[in-house]
Amino acid sequence: MNTHPAMINDADRWRSRDLAVLWHPCTQMREHPDALPLWPVARGEGAWLIGHDGRRLVDGVSSWWTNLHGHAEPRIAEAIARQARTLEQVILAGFSHAPAVELAERLLAIAPREPGRAPLSKVFYADNGSAGVEVALKMAFHWHRNRGDRGRSKFVALSNGYHGETIGALAVGDVPLYRRVYAPLLMDALFAPSPDAFGADDAEQRAEEAADALAGLLDAHAGEICALILEPLVQCAGGMRMHHPAYLRRARALCDAHGIFLIADEIATGFGRTGTLFACEQAGIQPDLLCLSKGLTGGFLPLCAVLATQTIYDGFLDDSRERAFLHSHSYSGNPLACAAALASLEILENDDTIARNRVTAAKMAALAAPFASHPAVADVRQSGMILAIELHPEPSERPAPRDIADKRVLRMYRAALAHGVLLRPLGDVLYWMPPYCIDDAQLELMADATRAAIQAAHIDAADQEPPACV
Numbered sequence: 001m002n003t004h005p006a007m008i009n010d011a012d013r014w015r016s017r018d019l020a021v022l023w024h025p026c027t028q029m030r031e032h033p034d035a036l037p038l039w040p041v042a043r044g045e046g047a048w049l050i051g052h053d054g055r056r057l058v059d060g061v062s063s064w065w066t067n068l069h070g071h072a073e074p075r076i077a078e079a080i081a082r083q084a085r086t087l088e089q090v091i092l093a094g095f096s097h098a099p100a101v102e103l104a105e106r107l108l109a110i111a112p113r114e115p116g117r118a119p120l121s122k123v124f125y126a127d128n129g130s131a132g133v134e135v136a137l138k139m140a141f142h143w144h145r146n147r148g149d150r151g152r153s154k155f156v157a158l159s160n161g162y163h164g165e166t167i168g169a170l171a172v173g174d175v176p177l178y179r180r181v182y183a184p185l186l187m188d189a190l191f192a193p194s195p196d197a198f199g200a201d202d203a204e205q206r207a208e209e210a211a212d213a214l215a216g217l218l219d220a221h222a223g224e225i226c227a228l229i230l231e232p233l234v235q236c237a238g239g240m241r242m243h244h245p246a247y248l249r250r251a252r253a254l255c256d257a258h259g260i261f262l263i264a265d266e267i268a269t270g271f272g273r274t275g276t277l278f279a280c281e282q283a284g285i286q287p288d289l290l291c292l293s294k295g296l297t298g299g300f301l302p303l304c305a306v307l308a309t310q311t312i313y314d315g316f317l318d319d320s321r322e323r324a325f326l327h328s329h330s331y332s333g334n335p336l337a338c339a340a341a342l343a344s345l346e347i348l349e350n351d352d353t354i355a356r357n358r359v360t361a362a363k364m365a366a367l368a369a370p371f372a373s374h375p376a377v378a379d380v381r382q383s384g385m386i387l388a389i390e391l392h393p394e395p396s397e398r399p400a401p402r403d404i405a406d407k408r409v410l411r412m413y414r415a416a417l418a419h420g421v422l423l424r425p426l427g428d429v430l431y432w433m434p435p436y437c438i439d440d441a442q443l444e445l446m447a448d449a450t451r452a453a454i455q456a457a458h459i460d461a462a463d464q465e466p467p468a469c470v
């Protein structure tokens, strides 16, 4: 692509001003500027990110899984602008506002339902996913306390799960890279084996085995546990590992049998990512607490909603303030974020997005199918608008790269960028999680970039040319 020299200078200027003052999330800053090309974004348009140098990239990861309908979607932008001119923020303790009420009504109306079970009936707002996980954990624990049951202070989580970066959320997560160093700070959680179907001949049997192990764990700790937390269908940060819905049905029944709450963390899987509006629907189950964030606002503003049952809500009603759920965030239920979420939900409905995604997901499957036979590829798997291509691990006898820039994950990342696509591999796993508006040409570009990334992974680090910056 031709870029005007003045624009390149503009991009360079932003790059150096950035590196002088910013400390980026989830980043070894040593990798900038050489191994990881920092890429200043001037604007977004649908599935495109447009750089200060004029280059376009397909946002293959929906900007950390937040974006649903495309960048700068005008209907959401307009809803936020309208709300900003009306009421930008107000304290949500003792005060109320229409966007918070309307959004709660809408979320409860579309939440997963299970026949014979009382529906989710209350919404508690937080302002990001990790905070919502903290809310759900604290609610589950506090509810049992309020009943006078002081023995239940443990949480069960799944191995390879991820629930965020705050101390409580890290404690129920199991991605070693994020967790290990903080382990001395974390409360003790109990981990049940992941039902992950990777490498199994029979996904359903794997799910049943994992559920048997969960049953054993719950029996061994009867009376000590307040809740089970899991990511239904796809363990996203854990490498887009997927499991059979049979596991969720067993987990639901086991939680009921043991009198513990089921917390579904649909922060990544919610709002159509797995092919249905919520992943729980594919198992026909309803959790006691449902955490929603990321796609909630269509990817425009930070917001989290924790949906709870009436039983949980009622457990906090008392004359004592101490029995109340005193958790809060300054921006709980921010009107701008609620307005964005309402606009996003309206688009999901009016544009028949879930049905259209079925067509897009089928195109993704067809484009990715050839990768399955590549010698470097161990597995190609998909759940709706999430498609993962898992490479064989690097041979352990290979010496670690001398230069940080030679790390395989960075080689793959740079190769995809050079082909005009933002893909952010999770270790050995390349994945596609694009905005729902992605078109055919952009999908093909994603497949081309993926081919290049796999090729780049394949090259022996020792034979590698010095990395070319894009």
Ligand SMILES: *Cc1c(COP(=O)(O)O)cnc(C)c1O
Pocket (backbone or CB within 6 Å): 128, 129, 130, 131, 133, 162, 163, 164, 165, 231, 236, 237, 265, 266, 267, 268, 269, 293, 294
């Ligand atoms: C991203 C994520 C979180 C944390 O959300 P943040 O907004 O990044 O704090 C929690 N759970 C799951 C499943 C996630 O994917």
